[in-house]
Amino acid sequence: MIAVIATIETAPGRRNDLLAVMRGLVPKVRAEEGCLEYAPMIDVPNGLGVPVRDNVVTMIEKWENLAALEAHLKTPHMGEFRRQTEPLRLSLSLQILEPA
Numbered sequence: 001m002i003a004v005i006a007t008i009e010t011a012p013g014r015r016n017d018l019l020a021v022m023r024g025l026v027p028k029v030r031a032e033e034g035c036l037e038y039a040p041m042i043d044v045p046n047g048l049g050v051p052v053r054d055n056v057v058t059m060i061e062k063w064e065n066l067a068a069l070e071a072h073l074k075t076p077h078m079g080e081f082r083r084q085t086e087p088l089r090l091s092l093s094l095q096i097l098e099p100a
Contacts, residue, residue, distance in 0.1 A: 036062035
């Protein structure tokens with residue numbers, strides 16, 4: 001099993017637009033072979049001193065293996081998602097992890 005943390009910074013005020021596109025994407029990704037978890041998350045206001053990022057969506061993903069992730073990244077729906085959201089995104093970073 002591998003985990004992916006994808007951090008997407010949106011243009012100011014565009015996070016809800018990105019999330020709207022993701023609502024159509026999530027069921028397609030969850031149906032992919034090898035997908036164990038795929039969930040968009042946003043920061044929670046808290047009293048812990050952790051800053052809230054209003055223009056960030058964090059994807060929490062789990063895949064059976066690296067091959068499943070690689071296949072996911074090549075799917076037509078991911079290509080379409082990247083095209084649709086390009087004007088909404090300022091940056092994207094990925095962390096690909098395995099259990100320690």
